[in-house]
Amino acid sequence: MSCVTGLLKDVADVGRATAGGYARFAWTTPDLELREWFAAEAAARGLDVVVDRAGNQWAWWGDPDADGPGVVTGSHLDSVPGGGAFDGPLGVASAFCAIDALRAHGVQPSRPLGIVSFSDEEGARFGLACLGSRAVTGTVAAGRLLGLRDDDGETFGDVLAGAGVDLARYGRDDEALARIGVFVELHVEQGRYLADLTGTDEAPVAVASTIWPHGRWRVDLHGEANHAGTTPLAHRHDPMLDLAGVVQDVRAAATSAGALATVAKVAVEPNGVNAIPSRVRAWIDARAPQEGAVRAVLADLAGHTPVEESWTPATVFDPELAARLAAVVGRPRSGDPAPVVGTGAGHDAGILAAAGVPTAMLFVRNPTGASHTPAEHAEDADCEAGVVALTRVLADLLLGEAP
Ligand SMILES: [Zn+2]
Incomplete structure (x- = not known):
């Protein structure tokens, strides 16, 4: 050996x-x-x-x-x-x-x-x-x-x-x-x-x-908590749908910019199976050979503004x-x-x-x-x-x- x-x-x-x-x-x-x-x-x-x-x-x-x-x-x-x-x-x-x-x-x-x-x-x-x-x-x-x-x-x-x-x-x-x-x-x-x-x-x-270069961002998506069994779909303000859009946007932007981007951590309130969320918080990890490509991932998230939590040049x-x-x-x-x-x-x-x-x-x-x-x-x-x-x-x- x-x-x-x-x-x-x-x-x-x-x-x-x-x-x-x-x-x-x-x-x-x-x-x-x-x-x-x-x-x-x-x-x-x-x-x-x-x-x-x-x-x-x-x-x-x-x-x-x-x-x-x-x-x-x-x-x-x-x-x-x-x-x-x-x-x-x-x-x-x-x-x-x-x-x-x-x-x-x-x-x-x-x-x-x-x-x-x-x-x-x-x-x-x-x-x-x-x-x-x-x-x-x-x-x-x-x-x-x-x-x-x-x-x-x-x-x-x-x-x-x-x-x-x-x-x-x-x-x-x-x-x-x-x-x-x-x-x-x-x-x-x-x-x-x-x-x-x-x-x-x-x-x-x-x-x-x-x-x-590498950064981490947080996105806060706000909605309105309500009952999953009694709230008609048309009356809901469901931030989980916004999250789905953000995840798709991040992936598409990373693909076109040549970056790696990941949404892997999510916090949901109130986090109940039968409750429409009042807030969804998600974290984005993005990296690329060039800073411009990393920033491009965050540029257009369907109107949501990401908060930068860390940046490592x-x-x-x-x-x-x-x-x-x-x-x-x-x-x-x-x-x-x-x-x-x-x-x-x-x-x-x-x-x-x-x-x-x-x-x-x-x-x-x-x-x-x-x-x-x-x-x-x-x-x-x-x-x-x-x-x-x-x-x-x-x-x-x-x-x-x-x-
Ligand atoms: Zn190591």
Whole structure:
């Protein structure tokens, strides 16, 4: 069994959800178990483990304070509800295996190498994705984060305090940031781009170019509550019909703009089977390679005005770094550079890039193209190819003229 398959197998039973997939939410028992696993794997390799002010774990080969900034790789260990086995853990496990491979090849790094496991990347518990990387970079103020509540009403601050985190120090950590010279996150691909490449184009690993701009909007549709059995159809003010129109409009606009748009969360009042709704509230998630295409989705929703709840601009990863790493990774058959592709999914790497850290991402082929479901997958051979690619990339950054 390869190193990376073995490490994933070690954690395969942690946080299994009864309905399938995983429930590894930040600071819950499975997450704490994974943090222990991270510390143990680091210790087994003689790496120094540091927890930053935002609760993210770092394992260092070498001393980043004396000889840094260092080269950093890693990802996250938490999951969405019903998440798969690869989204997150593949990047952390591959990082440990890449260190093993560098050592087996006798590489003596001229600068420190770090592995990071970012806390709460998925935002499944407190509703804010990339919470750990936003906190360490100061992208969101600590005070706002500590007041977030989970579905049980527990505040993030209370949860952290219960886990022994020092709340007085919680938040942006300039010392931790100063240790990062360059960050490379390896992640399972969340689509079918690589799976669809065939012949000499074939590639098990790609390099990221951008993370698409992304927004979330809310639409409030008002009506009049009344009895489902006694109100004639002609006398109804039923906002559910407006919702049907909005869903169709969003889909049509996304199709013509070349965007991805989704209506997947709806709140209905009073939410009774036999009551005409008084209000329907729906949320729209829209993403596209260009901001204009995202905005086009919201432009004409049959007279309804969407309220913007969040906007995340595009992340453009350093194009020179991406091109260099694509050449280092290569394609197995042709020897051409690895594909350089954009993605619609958010990542800690995007938060770091926005904070000014030279950042790159590697994607490992996912034959199902599925993500945030137990159906996500990566073949053993492709996981190994990911480790080989990451090892080459790290060697290049450690020994070459790295940013
Ligand atoms: Zn992920």
